[in-house]
Amino acid sequence: MQYFKKKAADETGISMIELLATIVLLGISLVTLASFMAQNFMAIDLNTKLEEAIFVREDIKEWLSYRAQSQDIANLNTFFFAGEKVNDSTLPRLKYLLLDESGIRRDAITGKAIFGEITRDQGIDRGKIINKVRYDLTGALLPDTLKKDDENKYKIAQYLDRQGNPTDYLVSVKRYGIVVPPRAYLKNSSYRNDQGFHLLILVYDKKTGKLLTEGTLYWVADY
DSSP: OHHHHHHHHHHTSOOHHHHHHHHHHHHHHHHHHHHHHHHHHHHHHHHHHHHHHHHHHHHHHHHHHOHHHHHHHHHTTHHHHSOOOOOTTTGGGGGBOOOSGGGOOBOTTTOOBTTOOOOOOTTSOOSOOOOOEEOOTTOTTSOHHHHTSTTHHHHEEEEEOTTSOEEEEEEEEEEOSOOOOGGGSOTTOOOOTTOOEEEEEEEEETTTOOEEEEEEEEEOOOO
């Protein structure tokens, strides 16, 4: 009888070793679950960013194609079209498209545009002007990874939402393919409406500097 009482008492509880083993297993399970959930949230966040970046890319592409916008963009990039003399210091300007007046580099003394960009004529009522990006020529808006190339502060702008507010996406539009070297550049030439440029539209994550998406466009400044 006493034997059965002792056995019953042993089965009503668990030993310290069993308790510790249970706690350890529970801890491992919770850590695994937390890790899985964190990875899941990261994947969702990345997918959301990619979807938004693709929207930005296509929005810029569509915006560049608006006829009403073509002349403004062409005027900001007259260096491409006017047959200006090219040298080692000005060649980098041939590699990217400027999208907004805030990106114009000016002479510190005269205040004139170094590369001959033409600003919008404010005296003409053309309706609402759509600004898609804003540049900061100090480079302050760029993350550290993009600051390594000093030219990036001139090439990369912050994308604006429909209300004109800054977003977490950066945009750069580059010419790709053959970039005309100084000696081969056509002198005394003028732009024709049937001439265009192959462009590469790049969208970056503003926080990390990671390239999220890219797309191409054959752009003709039709006006």
